[in-house]
Amino acid sequence: MTTADPVRAERTPPPRRGGFARRGSVFLTTHPRARLALLLSAPLLWLVVVYIVALLLLLVTAFWTVDSFTGEIRIDWTFDNIVTVVTGALYQTVTLRTVGVAAAVTVIDVALALPIAFYMAKVAGPRAQRALVIAVLMPLWASYLVKAYAWRSVLSQDGILEWLLSPIGLHTPGYGLTATIITLSYLWLPYVILPIYAGLERVPDSLIEASADLGGGTWRTMRSVVLPLAFPAIVAGTIFSFSLSLGDYITVNIVGGTSQMLGNLVYTNVGAANNLPLAAAIALIPIAIIFGYLALVRRTGALDNL
Amino acid sequence: MTDHAAIRLTGLTKEFGALTAVDHIDLEIAAGEFFSMLGPSGSGKTTVLRLIAGFEQPTSGTVELFGADVTRSAPFDREVNTVFQDYALFPHMSVIDNVAYGLRVRGVGRAERRDRAMRALAAVRLEQFASRKPAQLSGGQRQRVALARATVVEPKVLLLDEPLGALDLKLREQMQVELKQLQRELGITFIFVTHDQEEALTLSDRIAVFHDGRIEQLGTPRELYERPASRFVADFVGTTNLFGAEHARTVLGRDGEFSVRPEKLSLSASAPTAVGVRSAAGTLVETIYLGSAIRRVIDLDDGPRISVLQRNDRAREEDDLRGDRVHVSWHDEDIVALVPPGG
Numbered sequence: 001m002t003t004a005d006p007v008r009a010e011r012t013p014p015p016r017r018g019g020f021a022r023r024g025s026v027f028l029t030t031h032p033r034a035r036l037a038l039l040l041s042a043p044l045l046w047l048v049v050v051y052i053v054a055l056l057l058l059l060v061t062a063f064w065t066v067d068s069f070t071g072e073i074r075i076d077w078t079f080d081n082i083v084t085v086v087t088g089a090l091y092q093t094v095t096l097r098t099v100g101v102a103a104a105v106t107v108i109d110v111a112l113a114l115p116i117a118f119y120m121a122k123v124a125g126p127r128a129q130r131a132l133v134i135a136v137l138m139p140l141w142a143s144y145l146v147k148a149y150a151w152r153s154v155l156s157q158d159g160i161l162e163w164l165l166s167p168i169g170l171h172t173p174g175y176g177l178t179a180t181i182i183t184l185s186y187l188w189l190p191y192v193i194l195p196i197y198a199g200l201e202r203v204p205d206s207l208i209e210a211s212a213d214l215g216g217g218t219w220r221t222m223r224s225v226v227l228p229l230a231f232p233a234i235v236a237g238t239i240f241s242f243s244l245s246l247g248d249y250i251t252v253n254i255v256g257g258t259s260q261m262l263g264n265l266v267y268t269n270v271g272a273a274n275n276l277p278l279a280a281a282i283a284l285i286p287i288a289i290i291f292g293y294l295a296l297v298r299r300t301g302a303l304d305n306l
Numbered sequence: 307m308t309d310h311a312a313i314r315l316t317g318l319t320k321e322f323g324a325l326t327a328v329d330h331i332d333l334e335i336a337a338g339e340f341f342s343m344l345g346p347s348g349s350g351k352t353t354v355l356r357l358i359a360g361f362e363q364p365t366s367g368t369v370e371l372f373g374a375d376v377t378r379s380a381p382f383d384r385e386v387n388t389v390f391q392d393y394a395l396f397p398h399m400s401v402i403d404n405v406a407y408g409l410r411v412r413g414v415g416r417a418e419r420r421d422r423a424m425r426a427l428a429a430v431r432l433e434q435f436a437s438r439k440p441a442q443l444s445g446g447q448r449q450r451v452a453l454a455r456a457t458v459v460e461p462k463v464l465l466l467d468e469p470l471g472a473l474d475l476k477l478r479e480q481m482q483v484e485l486k487q488l489q490r491e492l493g494i495t496f497i498f499v500t501h502d503q504e505e506a507l508t509l510s511d512r513i514a515v516f517h518d519g520r521i522e523q524l525g526t527p528r529e530l531y532e533r534p535a536s537r538f539v540a541d542f543v544g545t546t547n548l549f550g551a552e553h554a555r556t557v558l559g560r561d562g563e564f565s566v567r568p569e570k571l572s573l574s575a576s577a578p579t580a581v582g583v584r585s586a587a588g589t590l591v592e593t594i595y596l597g598s599a600i601r602r603v604i605d606l607d608d609g610p611r612i613s614v615l616q617r618n619d620r621a622r623e624e625d626d627l628r629g630d631r632v633h634v635s636w637h638d639e640d641i642v643a644l645v646p647p648g649g
Contacts, residue, residue: 206394209361212381213388214408214459224407228398 059287062280071274081281091265095285098261101181101252102245108185109192109241110234117193118226121200122208133197136190144187148254151183155255175257183251188244192237199233200226235297242293246286262286310373312337312463312495313358318367320353327353329519330367335497335512337372337462340489342498342506345516346542351499354516355465358497359388372462382411387461391468393452395440401451402427402436408459426458427451429488446477453488463495470505482508503543507531515539531567537644540565547571547612548644556608557586563644568615570640573602577633585635588612590628604634 028035065076085091120132139147154161155172162172173179203226211221227234249263262285269279313335320328328350335341343351356362358369360381368377376384387408395404402423409419427433430450440448449469456464466485470478486509489496500506506513507527515522515530515538523535534540537548546565554561577585591611592603595618602614614634 204392204394206390206392207396209359209381210388210390210394210396211407211411212361213359213386214455215382215411216407217380217382217411220411225396 058280059284060280061277062284064277066275066277073276081278082284084278085281085285091282091285094260094262094265095289097177097259098246098263098286099289101177101184101261102242104181105184105188105245106192106238106241108181109189110196110238112185112189113192113196113237114234117196117200120193120197121203122205136193136197139186140190144250145254147187148183148251151179151186152255155179155182175255177256177259179255179257180252180259180261183255184245184248185241187251188241191240191244195233195236195240196230199230199236203229239290239294239297243286243290246289310337311335311370312339312372313497314368314370314373315354315358316368316370318354318357318369319365320350320357320362321365326519328357328364331519331521333514333521333524335463335495337495338493340486340496340498340509340511342500342510342513343516344500344503344506344513344543345522346501349516350519351501351514351516352467353519355388355467355497355499358463359386359465360384385461386463386465387456387459388465388467389449389452389456389469391471393440393448395448395451395455397440400437400439401432401443404440404451405455405458407455412459422458423454426454429457429491430454430484445473446481449473449481450484453485457488457492457494461494463497464489464492466496466498468499468501470500470502478505485509507543513543515542517542532642534565534642534644537563537565540642540644545613547610549609553606553609557606558584558641565642565644566612566636566640568601568613569599571612571614571634571636573604573614573616573632573634575632578635582638583635584638585633587631587633590630590632592628604632606634 028038061073062081063077063079065074065078065080066072067074116132116136120129120136124132152175153159155175156162157172157174159172165171173182207225207229208221211225216224247263249261249267252259252261252264262282266279266282269275269282311334313333315331315333318328318331318333319326331350331354333354343354345351353362357364360376360379360383364377368375370376371384371386396407399407402420405426406419406423409422414422424433424436427436430453432447432450432454435443435447435451440451443451449472452469469485470481473481482505485496485498498506498509507530510527512524512526513530514524517538523530523539525533530539530543534543534546540546541548544567546567548565549557549563551561551563554564558564574585577587586606586609588604588606588609590602591605594601594603597618599618600616602616603611604614605611612634
C-alpha cells in the first residue's frame with residue numbers, strides 16, 4: 001500500500017472550487033471575527049435592546065413621579081418612591097410575607113425533589129427513568145391558570161382535600177397563605193426536580209460505590225459524597241422556586257384569599273392606582289432580594305463547580 | 307483462620323434479565339495470593355469482582371470471605387476494598403481527605419487518621435500532594451491515591467478493577483512493578499481484573515481465564531501459556547498459531563486441533579532431520595521488524611498462514627526476502643493439543 005495507485009487517484013474527484021456558498025464558507029473559515037459577528041449579532045441585539053433596555057426603562061421609572069392631578073408621569077427625579085417602599089409598614093410586611101412564602105415553597109420543593117431526583121438518577125432503570133422525566137414534565141404542558149384553579153377547587157371547603165381529611169379530624173387550610181404555599185410548591189416542583197436530577201446524573205455511580213466500599217453507610221454516603229456534589233444543582237433549583245415565588249401574583253389571587261404579595265402590590269399600582277413609578281419601585285424589591293441571594297450562594301463557592 | 311481460603315465462591319451465578327453474566331463459578335483464592343481474572347470485555351470477570359465487593363447481589367451461589375458467608379452483607383460490612391477503574395476519587399475532597407475517608411467513616415480520631423493517611427500517601431510517594439484536589443493530579447498520581455485510599459483501611463482482600471487501563475504504556479509498566487511490590491509488602495490478597503493478558507502474566511501467581519461467564523482455565527501464568535486447555539485460552543493468552551482439525555492430519559499426522567507458539571517454531575532452508583522434530587514447507591510472505599524480535603509470516607503449503615517469532619540476531623538481517631521457500635520446524639513437545647469445546 002505504500003506505492004501510489006494512479007487509477008484510484010483519478011477515480012476520486014478533486015474538491016469542487018468556486019460557487020457563492022463555497023466562497024462564503026472560505027471567507028468565514030479564514031475570518032474568525034466575521035464568524036463571531038455573524039453568529040452573535042442577532043441574539044445580542046435581542047438581549048440588549050428588547051430585554052435589558054426594557055427592564056432598565058422600567059427601573060428608571062421608579063425615580064420619576066406621577067402628577068397627582070392629571071395622573072400623567074412626570075420626569076422629576078426623586079427618591080420618594082424608594083423611600084416609601086423601604087420605610088412603609090405595608091411594604092415591609094408584604095415583603096417579609098413574600099420572602100417567607102418563597103422560602104417555605106423552596107424548602108418544601110427541595111425536600112420533595114431530592115428523593116424523587118435521587119430515585120430518578122440513581123435507582124430507577126432506564127425505562128422507569130424516562131417515564132419519570134415525562135411524568136415530571138407533564139404538568140408543565142398544562143396552563144398555569146388551569147393548575148391554579150384546580151388547586152382552588154381542591155382546597156375549597158367542599159373540595160376533595162376536605163373530603164379526604166375530615167374522617168381523620170383534619171380540615172382543608174382554606175384560602176390563605178398556606179394554600180398559596182401549597183399551590184406554589186406544586187407549580188414550581190418540576191423546576192426544582194429537573195436541575196437536581198441533572199446534577200445527580202453527573203455524579204458517577206462509582207463514587208457512591210467507593211463510599212460504601214470504604215465503609216460508609218447510606219446516610220454517611222448521602223451526607224459526605226452525594227449532597228456536596230449535588231449542592232450546586234440544588235442551589236440552581238432553589239433559585240428557580242425562590243425567584244418564581246417572589247414574583248408571583250396570580251396564584252395568591254386565586255387561592256390566597258385576602259393575602260397580598262409583592263406581585264399584587266405591583267399589579268394594583270400599575271392598574272387601579274395608576275402609579276407606574278411606585279410599581280417600579282416595588283418591583284425593585286424582589287430583584288434586590290434575588291441579587292442578595294445569588295451573592296450569598298456565590299460566597300459558599302457552590303457555583304464554582306457548575 | 308489459616309485453613310480458610312481468602313475468598314471462596316460456590317456456584318456463583320448472576321443474571322441480568324435474559325443475560326447470564328456469571329454462570330456457576332466455583333473458585334478458591336488463597337490468602338496472600340496475587341490472583342488475576344483475565345478475559346475479554348463481557349466475559350463476566352468484572353461482575354465477579356462486583357459480586358465479591360457486594361455492589362451486586364448474586365442470583366444464586368455464595369461468596370465466602372475467610373470462611374464467613376458474606377453473600378447477603380452490604381459492601382460497607384465486607385472487609386474488602388476496591389480500586390476502581392475510573393479511580394472514583396471524591397472530587398470535592400483533597401487528596402488526604404480522600405485517603406482518610408475510610409478512617410473517618412470508622413470513627414478514627416482526627417490526628418490518627420491524618421497520620422495513617424500520610425503514611426499511606428508516603429507509601430505511594432505522594433505525601434507532597436496531600437492538600438491538592440484530585441483534578442490537579444495526573445492519571446498515574448490519581449491511580450496511586452486510589453491505591454492509598456483502598457489500602458489505608460487495611461482490608462483483607464484488595465480488589466482491582468482494570469486499575470491500569472487508563473494509563474499509557476510506560477506508566478503502566480512502572481505501576482505494574484509498584485503494584486507487585488505493594489502486594490508483597492502488605493501481604494494481602496490482590497484480586498486483579500484485566501483484559502490485558504501480558505499484564506496478567508507479568509503480575510499474577512494464578513490466573514483465571516474468563517469466557518462467557520465461565521472460567522475457561524485456571525492456572526499459573528506458565529501453565530496457561532505453555533499448556534492452554536482450549537482454543538480460546540490459546541488464542542487469548544499470548545499469540546499463537548492455531549491449526550484446525552482439517553490441517554491436523556496433513557501437518558501433524560494425527561487428528562484434533564492443536565496450536566504452537568510462534569517463538570517455538572524455527573525456520574530453515576531445508577527440512578531438518580533430527581529425532582523428535584517435525585517440519586512443514588511453506589512460502590515466506592512477510593517479515594515484520596519488532597525491535598527485540600523479528601516476526602515472519604509464512605503460508606504453509608498444506609496448512610494455514612502462521613507466524614514465527616525469531617530473536618533479533620545480527621545474522622538474520624539480510625534474509626528478509628519475500629517469496630522464499632522455507633521449512634518451518636518444531637519439537638513434538640511444543641505441540642499443544644486443544645480440547646474441542648465440550649469434548
